[in-house]
Amino acid sequence: MSDQITVTDDRRAAGVGDALVTASGGRKVADPGGGRATGAAALLAAAAVAALPLATDYSTTYLLAYIVIIALLGTSLHLLMGLMGVFSLGQAAMFGTGAYVAVVASDELALDGILGLLLVALVGAVLGLVMGAVTLRVTDLYLALATLAVGYIFENVVRNTDWLGGPQGRTGFVITVAGRSLDDPRLLFWVGIVALYLFIVIIWSMRRSKLGRAFMATRESPIAARSIGIDTRRYKLLGFALAGAFSGIAGALYAAWSLVVDPSVFGIDLTLSVLAIAIVGGLRSLPGILIVGAALTYFRNSAADFGAADYVLLVYGSLIVLSLRFLPQGLGGLLASTVTAGTSRMRGRRES
């Protein structure tokens, strides 16, 4: 084991050397957890999630669909911030654009959702590319503010565009997929879960590839990455485009879910709540983000049932503070270290 370079767990790739070696064509990456059994179990779990709407009532299925929409946004944040280290607050611009494009595609162009969602993904990707290109020269706080500003600009433009419904937004639209209305929460959930699984698989595949390691190398040190021939700007644009495409799809599904699109879809509130999920879940941990995303979205929607509706922001704020203090890598970091420790113990027993 000691002669292997394992960068599949990117926390271990914190030393830029490992990432750079593999990103530039280094030794083969180990996958100690691989195996058909694991893959089959993953498929089974995925199928179980997909089958959930068969066992739930309409309103619960709508809640599940909303959780999936938030998970899509959280996953895009994981890609940009966790994998690439790009501190973007432009998710709302991509999300809102996706919502409006989906409604226009449905209302004005009479496009079915299959084509409509492809159009949404394309427009989201182009927006991501533009956002990435505009912010190529800035980093950190400046990058965050520049991407945030895009959302404000879009909100203002939409608010003052009568054709898009102005301040009140648009209502009365029906988005269909294969001729069936997304008013059906099960269909909405299934379309969302397919998009989420596709996004997870893309990210998973990227992380195992040279591309993903280039992302991580860029994250750890752009200068060092460029010095070994990684075109960091191209990868940044690619990441923005991918995040834009899936954030746009999340927005389109949100439009179908909420039945109304108005300029508030470009607001900072949604971005901040997803950012909170990503921080508590662990920016670099997809499992952490998915778990915390599902838990906090469920909590937010059911807070009144717990008698905690007055304390939602207090809970969110406390979780962020406690997470940053005690779990800087979020819940995902804790899970990963627990799993790693358990695996090591088991191996130790086996070898002894």
Place this chain on the structure above:
Amino acid sequence: MMRSKVLASVTAASALLLLAACGSGDAAGDDSGVFKFAVVTEKTGAYADYGLQLEAGVQAAVKDLNASGDYDIEFEPVIYDCQSDKSICVQHAREAVTAEGLSAVIGPIVSVDILPAAEVTERAKVPHLVMAVLNQITDDYTNTFRWSVQSDRSNQTVVDYVEAKMKPGDTVAIVNATTDFGMGGAAQQTEQLAAIGIEPVASIPHDPDQADYTPIITELKKADPTYVLLSDSNPADIAKLLRQAKELGLKSTWIGADASGAIQLAGDAAEGYLTVSPWFPGPDTQELTDKLVAEGIKTPGWISAMAYDATLGLAEAVDSSGTSPEEVTKGLESLSDFDGLARTGWTFSADDRRGQTTSQIAEWTGTEYKIVWPEN
């Protein structure tokens, strides 16, 4: 390791989604002799002041209805707190009309929360009683019943008042916040004034949440209008404008919307301020005011009063037509000159679901509201 992580992702999501699935509430059931209806309102969050008023109005009415002995059926509101979040409002509206199968929905109170909820109820063909002022809510939906006065009618009430009171040489200015409410109200007032041949001597928009409104007051002093029509729903901004107008010696009469808390924040500067609203608390409406105070509302406002009347109207519709959504809709559409405790003459039909078409204007005397329009 990577596959393990994917497995962990999917399994974790499964577990949490299952938890969410298992955590959903049970259906309310349809107890014989009990008519349950949904009240989706902002009990917490940014609009809690308004949402709690709505709840209090409904609860006060339900107590009176059930105690009256006039109905064979008992009324029971099922309250949903949508936390001033439109996503949660739409989720609860769905829960009410699909999972719970309730036959009518009241609320939420804020327009941005009502619109998605109205989309849900319209698609489910469930009658929806609303209190907000946005025209679109009854213009665009076939199942909504407005238990208040929509904004263009309130603005018309203001213009009618000004027209009746203006003497030769009197002038009018418009001040509005650059919000949806403010810009929409200013546009309506400008149009309505133009219809009676009045052109404002000044029309001044302002961004919300400013600390200093001196430039606006200075501009108003130059124009020296007799009346300042204010389109602003932010209590703090209204209070600041009134205070700074008093400090700078502006003599104009201000007429604005009823923004909860503005009078208290403005203090002495609010004396003489004219407010347009469907209802005012006070000696003339003491009975209803007392009922609402008994529900825990210190200063009852029009929202709680309208919610009270809406609940009475719903009961009347159920009593006359039945408890299914179609029957309740039919019952509401057939309400004509129905007298509530807050307002009289509530009238609805399939083509006009606005309820009331005129508002009232009251002057704040420093201790109470004195209704000045319509004149008795």
